[in-house]
Amino acid sequence: MKKTPLYKTHVELGAKMIDFGGWMMPVQYTGIIEEHNAVRNTAGIFDVSHMGEIFIEGPEALAFADYLVTNDLSGMTRGKVIYSPMCYENGGCVDDVLIYCFGLNKVLLAVNASNIEKDYAWISENRGSFDVSVMNLSDDYAQIAIQGPASQDILQGIAGKWASLSDLGFFAFADGVLLGGREVLISRTGYTGEDGFEVYLRPEFAEQLFLGILAEGKERIKPCGLGARDTLRFESCLPLYGNELSTEISPLQAGLDYFVRFPDREYIGREALQRESKEGTRRRITGFEMIDRGIARHGYDVFDSGGKQIGFVTSGSFCPTLSKNMGLALIESEYSSKGIDIGIGIRDRITKAVTVGKPFYKKKYKKREEIK
Secondary structure, eight states, X not given: OEEOTTHHHHHHTTOEEEEETTEEEEEESSOHHHHHHHHHHSEEEEEOTTSEEEEEESTTHHHHHHHHBSSOOTTOOTTBEEEXXXXXXXXXXXXXXXXXXXXXXXXXXXXXXXXXXXXXXXXXXXXXXXOOEEEEOGGGOEEEEXXXXXXXXXXXHHHGGGOOGGGOOTTBEEEEEEETTEEEXXXXXXXXXXXXXXXXXXXXXXXXXXXHHHHHHGGGEEEOOHHHHHHHHHHTTOOOBTTTBBTTBOTTTTTOGGGOOOSSOOOTXXXXXXXXXXXXXXXXXXXXXXXXXXXXXXXXXXXXXXXXXXXXXXXXXEETTTTEEEEEEEEEGGGOSTTOEEEEEETTXXXXXXXXXXXXXXXXXXXXXXXX
């Protein structure tokens, strides 16, 4: 069982620890709903050190990254971050990643924890004639996420005069930033629907910074576990690999059309995705609200009003911000518009639900014009 550099800190803070993809991770501290609400109203701090960091370096680093993913990286400049699915030739997803551009000759792919080895193998196998080297440096980094409307103010208190976080734009990063007396990389992306930051740093400094941020934030910040991280991303309808994306679910089926570009460039999976785009997807990730009592869970069957099975639930939960039971399901496209009555198979009965628009919660990221 793998442990992050903050394992001891979590235990001392009273976290409930669980096995998450082979990692011992905190699922909650004081309670999922309380931690969820802290992020929505003030701030929460998460240990995401289990996530992976794969570096591509060499004269063609950015060009190779562009070949690997469905989004268009051709206009990227140093300090920018782009989200993208990374696909197989058939259009299924290897993973969804964040691409950090250090320049034409250096790129960081931040990948999902459960996919680190698979992603590293896939990237290495597809290097071809590109003049690059690929390095899995995941063990060299800890990662801490600070999320919520008070996150900038709290982190600025740690950074002091050495950095101005108000200058850091949305989906941008800065490296070599002094935070708590240590050089770190800070980005501003977020996986909660709120403004927030990610701090990449050496593992041996993680505990000091984690506790320092809690001390700086005082009553405005709470340590948060994976439970709140999931309900937060779910309310904002942000995809989770293995749920809304997988080897069997393409980014177009997941509704990520914006991140699948068809410019005059080649990338792995382009032909399959272009064909799917022209022909139309036969199934789509669709939001729904429960009408009957009950929570839809991953894998539950979905039925039309006549009892025909039309798909399955990818994620479902009680939404603390909305006080509703909601869900996401991969269903036949003809049922994906709003206002269609569907049924969810919960235990031995079919419960009533209705399709709704996404996201369930309006994202509150800091737009570029709001940063300064």
